[in-house]
Amino acid sequence: MSERPMVEMDIAARRARVQALMRQRGIGVVIIYFGGQHYMLRMNQLMYLTDFKALGPAALIMPLEGEPTLVLTPQWDLPRAKDECVGVAKIVSVSPGELATAISLYTKTYRGAVALAGREDLTVHAARALYGALGAEPRDAETLVSSLAVARTPIELARVAYAATIADAGFEALCARARVGMWEYELAAEVEAAMQALGSDDNYGLIGAGPHNQAIRAPTNRRLEKGDLIVGEITPCYRGYFAQLCRTYVLGEPSDLQRAKYDMLIAAQDAGFSVAYSGAPSSGIARAINDVISAQGYGEYCRQPYMRTRGHGLGFGGVVPYDVTESASPVLETNMTMIIHPNQYIPETGYMMLGDTVAIEPEGPRILTKTARRLFSGNA
DSSP, X not given: OOHHHHHHHHHHHHHHHHHHHHHHHTOSXXXXXXXXXXXXXXXXXXXXXXXXXXXXXXXXXXXXXXXXXXXXSSGGGHXXXXXXXXXXXXXXXXXXXXXXXXXXXXXXXXXXXXXXXXXXXXXHHHHHXXXXXXXXXXXXXXXXXXTTOSSXXXXXXXXXHHHHHHHHHHHHHHHHHOOTTOBHHHHHHHHHHHHHTTTOOEEOOEEEEESSOSSOOOOOSOBOOTTOEEEEEEOEEETTXXXXXXXXXEEBOOOHHHHHHHHHHHHHHHHHHHTOSTTSBTHHHHHHXXXXXXXXXXXXXXXXXXXXXXXXXXXXXXXXXXXXOTTOOOBOOTTOEEEEOOOEEETTTEEEOOEEEEEXXXXXXXXOOOSOSSOEEEOO
């Protein structure tokens, strides 16, 4: 069976859940607004309900009963929308200046209270235009879709798993291509090319290098030097779904101290994995990781400004849990996808990275990235 029929059934089931929740909340029609930018940590609710990744501002007008209408920009993207959009019979393309009026026009063809999801994607100008066209500010429906998308469906899991395979290939390219004298951005381009060849349509990629890194950052025109620690946060997207891999590569021969500190990160990640199962609080992951690192004398470095989070939701936006911290409260659910990463600034070695994308299961996390968990080195 090809993927398309399975995707169609999956999308139909998602919409049915949304419509059931609309009925509970007394909503007659919901506008699912998308601002045109697909983020790693922000859910693209429009794509979740259409399997279509819009290139510009767009809105899915979802009625309590029946099929939705898609209004999109830019106008020239209409043929792709008709080819890729799942389960949407009516697709209309308009100019950016006509978007608010068109959304209002199609919204008013349905009866009942009007609600809006995707409000944070609206610019001030776009919000004023939309509310003016509607004649009033719509009800808030920001959690309507996201509350139903905490865990991945089988189709979604397959896409996250393939994105994880692409991330593995990206780091493999980093190990193969890194050379003394390369620009950082040149190495990043090699990683990007390897992942695009496997179908990645986006990448939230951070690659930095130096003898003593303060944190992860975007690549620059700095040339790689012997002894550099290259830290990589590699986050490819496949058909809207992200996976992430964090690793550290020494350009040369690692010192015993570097190996020992990386072993500490591996032990910390193992501790995090041990409490990452269905029904457990996400805060337990952060506590377990911090306990291992604190026991080595680095408790003060387990707090800001040295460390922000020990992981976050991942896959189709960082829905739940958003950030994995000791104060986080969400309970882990089966088939949640997330990254667990004890990335850490260490005063003797600088910043080191280790992180893997996992799917939460009752017995513990299933690790989707397959790159070995060790300190990589060579090519000097």
